[in-house]
Amino acid sequence: MSSRLKDVAALAGVSIRTVSNVVSGSASVAEETRARVQRALDELGYRPNLAARNLRAGRTGLIGLAIPELHSPYFGELAGLIVEAARQRSWTVVIDQTFGDPDAERRLLDGTGGRLVDGLIISPWSLSPEELTAQARSVPVVLLGERHPHGLADRVAVDNVLAADEATTHLIGTGRRRIAAVGLQPHLRNGTAHQRLEGYRTALRRAGIEPDPRLERTVTTLHRSDGAEAMTALLEDGVRPDAVFAFSDELALGALHTAHRHGLRVPRDLAVVGFDGIEDALYANPALTTVAPDKRQIAERALQCLADRIYSPAAGVPPLDIVVPHRLEIRASSHAS
Amino acid sequence: MSSRLKDVAALAGVSIRTVSNVVSGSASVAEETRARVQRALDELGYRPNLAARNLRAGRTGLIGLAIPELHSPYFGELAGLIVEAARQRSWTVVIDQTFGDPDAERRLLDGTGGRLVDGLIISPWSLSPEELTAQARSVPVVLLGERHPHGLADRVAVDNVLAADEATTHLIGTGRRRIAAVGLQPHLRNGTAHQRLEGYRTALRRAGIEPDPRLERTVTTLHRSDGAEAMTALLEDGVRPDAVFAFSDELALGALHTAHRHGLRVPRDLAVVGFDGIEDALYANPALTTVAPDKRQIAERALQCLADRIYSPAAGVPPLDIVVPHRLEIRASSHAS
DNA sequence: ATGAAAGCGCTAACAG
């Protein structure tokens, strides 16, 4: 088995306390003693037991990251940035995938299953803002994406309404009139898709175009296959879109794929715009125009919020609602036809 | 602050022991007592302190997953599967990104920084097999991908030589003769790229084609941008490839992108095959042929190895070298020209 | 069926 401070102390012929001091480097230790202890440390291959340290400290140095799924590019990229931002603050990240299961989201929020992490970053899919509010919270929480009406937790997100408006306005500016919206998710309580729809409709109306319900398409998930199916349905239903605004890049890539299969030329016959700014979008053929949230800043701000809550004294600070900037990356898929 | 067993016991008027029994549901408790304790539990919103439980148990229920980067699709997909497979075994995953830094890989393997996880799954990039062997190990380790010559840790991987041979043979079968290999990484000690190169050359020679060094291309990383650059270089160097076998799907997608830009038609003018079986490949335009490792099985087997090492009594079992199946997914990007 | 108490490995307050 692995050795403990006691073993090292015995071997070096000093007290446990001295070994602890050498390990932590905190208090000063006589040079000769330190050398002897260090030798014992090396000989036994001592590794501190973090469970014990955590119990003692009352903190674990772990933060939870709860996202719907790790395999989708958006969440993969975001998770990578969060893990890195956490590491810079000497935190370690434990990852939970909720797959949009409302029970899983609830369980993580209310801490059933035990208190392990010092804080939680969660990107909720299935819980409504009201339910998010209702959940008891055992540690500081940061919400990604979802709005939190009564402000009981910090929140970091882009302005979805504005971003969708900009994307749609851009399409209108390239001469498109029959712009489909792909990505409605009425089965989820989550408000993100709704906000993007709102921005889309607002932009249309501003341009004097009345939103056509047949151009607004529901999807089950945000994956490429859903985008491909929605595109197929749009083409088969004969609603003749001249552009697609997809609520995720994956949906957009699926739509692009179907468009190619049907012999449509992008952007000549059909313009396509996505949302998320994933790496794939840049290398798609043609390169995909996308609304790119500043993911690095999302990660950074979320961790900053957690750090403030965890380390700062009182719980006096009111919940923050942090709006992170986004950029409309215009690429070949939405050039003028 | 959060409440402890002691607080609940005091409120319910029972001993700590009884509360613990109710929480764990292990020993039998009188129905009336249980109800009273449960009420106290609910009232105080008791959440077990996992650090304490871990210290007591001598295990943390955490396993480490160390991968070069989370944002790349292959590792994102793999990490998602591993997190899910771990959850089914009641383990939680903490993620480390090494970015291929040899020091980071060493540190994780030898447990410097303390013992937190019960086991470690690591996908090494920069350490040579020899170095991997030399590292002291504080917990069971499973290596993904890299061969471990002296067999001091379990290893799970596809047969890279065979898989590369198959991919190359497939390209030869479509009539290609000038097949470029993109993805050599001589600056890394890791042997994966070398194995794929070996399979590639073997297939060429079997078909009577002498490998042309000018068709073998080095990359810095396995990202799309590297694939795009390598493709540009291939075209500018005038070596006129009629096919590209890329050692990752990302490289292949980058190459595909560049090919399109240069007006080449895939697969007519150029066939492209990737490696990894990522989701993007299926939705690329044209859909990308790829060597797809059974990632679910990689995750499953890796966790099985850890479980055996962690729970099984003696360390008698010799290290396993598990070869996971792969499939050559033939798609439009490599159809006959 | 329940209570009392030891002890997991570590840090830090207290003593010397």
Next chain:
DNA sequence: CTGTTAGCGCTTTCAT
């Protein structure tokens, strides 16, 4: 500068 010891919150052995 270094030794002794309490105690973090939990599980479990030993008693009752």
